[in-house]
Amino acid sequence: MIEKMKKILIATDLSANAMNAAKYGYSLAAEIKANLVLCNAFIVPAELPEGAMIAWPKFEYDELLRISEKELKALETELREIQTSGDFVPEIERINVDGRVPDVLAEQVEKMHIDLVIAGAHGSSWLNGAIKGNNAHRLIDSATYPLLLVPGIADYKPIKKVAFATDLVQPKKDLAAIYSLLSLLKKLNAELLITHVYDEADHPDKFKKSIEGFLTELSNKANYPNIYYRIVKSEKPEKGLNWLCQFGEVDILVMIHREKSILRQVFEGSHSRKMIDQITIPLLVLPSGGLK
Numbered sequence: 001m002i003e004k005m006k007k008i009l010i011a012t013d014l015s016a017n018a019m020n021a022a023k024y025g026y027s028l029a030a031e032i033k034a035n036l037v038l039c040n041a042f043i044v045p046a047e048l049p050e051g052a053m054i055a056w057p058k059f060e061y062d063e064l065l066r067i068s069e070k071e072l073k074a075l076e077t078e079l080r081e082i083q084t085s086g087d088f089v090p091e092i093e094r095i096n097v098d099g100r101v102p103d104v105l106a107e108q109v110e111k112m113h114i115d116l117v118i119a120g121a122h123g124s125s126w127l128n129g130a131i132k133g134n135n136a137h138r139l140i141d142s143a144t145y146p147l148l149l150v151p152g153i154a155d156y157k158p159i160k161k162v163a164f165a166t167d168l169v170q171p172k173k174d175l176a177a178i179y180s181l182l183s184l185l186k187k188l189n190a191e192l193l194i195t196h197v198y199d200e201a202d203h204p205d206k207f208k209k210s211i212e213g214f215l216t217e218l219s220n221k222a223n224y225p226n227i228y229y230r231i232v233k234s235e236k237p238e239k240g241l242n243w244l245c246q247f248g249e250v251d252i253l254v255m256i257h258r259e260k261s262i263l264r265q266v267f268e269g270s271h272s273r274k275m276i277d278q279i280t281i282p283l284l285v286l287p288s289g290g291l292k
Contacts, residue, residue, distance in 0.1 A: 005115045005184055008028070008118060009037040010022045013040065030084035069096055079092065095108065106142065117148070145287060147287075150282045160188075161191045163193040165254065168214060171213070175214070178192070197231075230244075254286065256286045
């Protein structure tokens with residue numbers, strides 16, 4: 001579970017943006033005293049059609065494995081040179097696995113008791129390249145674990161404000177997810193900003209009662225003083241969240257992925273690519289149903 005946060009897996013394809021995500025993950029791990037697993041899934045490219053298979057000659061397989069291991073070792077060396085503010089030095093394991101990225105990640109999360117997976121964004125836009133379009137949807141849809149997506153331009157800095165976006169449709173599950181995040185927030189000494197984006201056509205009184213009940217239960221059970229609430233008025237969720245990320249001094253945006261969730265609206269909406277291209281901070285996606 002994420003509140004324990006003992007082991008972080010960094011999924012890398014050894015690209016520049018993936019290496020940036022690895023550096024972000026290393027700095028985060030050092031701050032919260034977690035260990036790391038560097039994982040490279042190779043052979044089956046992400047852009048292959050679902051179900052497609054490739055039979056690689058053994059000498060090519062062995063060469064790919066050798067190159068991958070060499071580059072992962074070089075990445076580990078580079079990470080160990082990062083200067084961190086504390087005295088904790090994360091342990092680093094390296095694994096090379098052949099297979100599709102979603103399948104490999106799911107297997108390793110279960111096998112190695114991973115608490116968080118970090119993946120880099122690719123290409124010129126925020127979720128381009130290896131995890132763009134339907135591939136991004138598949139990666140998020142298939143994840144039964146917390147997934148932190150790090151834009152290529154995001155440099156690590158101490159995390160002081162985490163925004164949790166809620167549509168107030170399933171408040172019990174949102175509250176359960178928030179409770180499970182609190183230990184992590186305490187380690188970071190970070191503020192939690194509960195954010196609700198509402199359509200300009202709606203009147204605040206429409207959801208006032210829901211908000212009051214949500215915040216009352218949260219304040220009664222959370223036992224954490226650094227929790228705040230903010231309404232963002234926008235006709236589209238992605239526009240409101242973009243504004244928050246740009247001007248709200250937020251370090252990480254947290255969203256739950258489930259049917260009819262605000263995250264699904266963002267990724268499936270007609271303006272989703274606009275948000276994806278613009279957002280510059282990491283996005284923490286929690287699995288459907290919240291954390292267990």
